[in-house]
Amino acid sequence: MKIKTNDQVLITAGKDRGKKGKVLQVFKSVQKVLVENINMAKKSRRATKQGEKGQLVIIHRPLHVSNVKLICPKCGQAARVGYKVTEGGKFRVCKKCQQEI
Ligand SMILES: [Zn+2]
Structure with a gap:
């Protein structure tokens, strides 16, 4: 998963296409992310008891990672993410500005 919690992402598909939001939660196993104020759905809950x-x-409904694009905090553009491996570890890099993100 290239997207992490607190990343800013651009929505690229669905009814919220073009909107931006912050990643609140990442679900690795299903490759989904929960984005603040994105993909909100109303759900009605029926009364369970009489008189209620x-x-x-x-x-909030999570979105599949293929429907979001990371916004690079360094250059502010929706960018593809690559990895750079150095002695210090593995870093994410923005393919547009080549900076670590
Ligand atoms: Zn960048």
Whole structure:
């Protein structure tokens, strides 16, 4: 996974295409990310007991990583990410500005 928590991402598909948001959570096993204020869905919850009202709850739905693009914090562009391996470890690099991100 090239996307990490707290990354800024650009949504490239779906109803929120073109929007930007912050990654709140990453689900590695399913390759999905939860992005702040993106892909919100209303879900109605039915009353379970008599006399209770049904509720509308707003939930966040995770997006597949292929539908988001990382925004490089260094150059501010939606960029592809590469890796650079040095003695100090493995770093993510922006393919546009070549800086570590
Ligand atoms: Zn960059």
